Amino acid sequence: MSEQAVQEVALRVALERALARKSDEYDQSARRYADQLVGTKLDKTQIRGLETLASTTDKVSDITDWLKLRVGRDSKREGWAKEGIGRDLVNELEGLRNDAKKIVQGMGQGDPDLERQVHLRLCREFLKHLAAHFEYLKAERER
C-alpha cells in the first residue's frame, strides 16, 4: 500500500472516530427534542420521514427546507410549529455546521466539500437519535 493510501485510510478512520464521538454527544440533546415532540400531535411516521430524508439526501438544505415547509404549514401549531420546536430544530441542525468545521479543521484535509459532507453526516446522526428516542417515548406513553 502506498504512503498516500495509508494516509487516506488514517484520515478516514480519524474522521469516523470524530463523527462517532460527536454522535454520542448529541444523544442527550436529541432526547430533549424528542421529549418535546411527543407532546405534539406528530406521530412516528413524520419523525421517521425526516430521518429517512436525512439518510437519503446529499444536501443539508433538503433537510432544513423540509422542516421549514412543515413549520409553515402547521397553522394550528399542534405539530412542527408547536412552541417553536420546528424552528429550534432547524437552528440546531444548522448549528451543527460549527461542529463539522471543527472536525474538518482537525483533519487538515484539503477537500473543499468535506465540511459540508461532515455537516450532513452530523445531521443524520442527530436525527437518528431523535427518531429512536421519539419512538421509545411515544411507545412508553401509549402503554
Place this chain on the structure above:
Amino acid sequence: MSELAYLLKRKQSIAAWSDRWQAEAARFADSHRDLLPKRITNAQLYGLGNVVHSAGRYADIERFIHHQAEKAERAGRLDVQGYWNDLKDALGKLRNEAQALLKTLPLPAGTDNWEALDALHRELAELYVQHLIAHSLYWTPVQEESGRRER
C-alpha cells in the same frame, strides 16, 4: 472523464451549490416579505414550484414568470409585478452559475453543450425555488382563519 464519473461529480457539485445558495434564496424571500402571503399567495408559490419542477427547458420557467408579471401589471398590482420581475432576474442570473459549474465538469464526448447548460440552469432554478418556497412559508405560516389546507 467517463460518463459515470461525470454524473457523480455533477451530482456532488449541484448538492454543494444548493447548500451554498440556500441563504441567497432565503434573502430573496426576506426582502419581499411584505408581499407574503396576501399579495404573493402560497398557491402562487406552489404553482411556481410545479412549473419549475416540470419545465422541459429554462425558457418554460421564464415564460411562466413573465406571464405572472404581465397578469399583475394588467391588474395594477405593481408590487406583485416587481416581485416576479425580481425573481426572473434572480433565476436568470443562475445561468452564470450554471456556466461556472459546467467549467468544472468536463462533459463526456458527444454531449451537446447548450443542452447541458440549459439542463443545469433549470436544475439550479428548481433548487433555488425549493429554498425560496420553504423560507417564504417558514416565516409566513398559513393563516388558520383562511380555512385552507395547503398541499
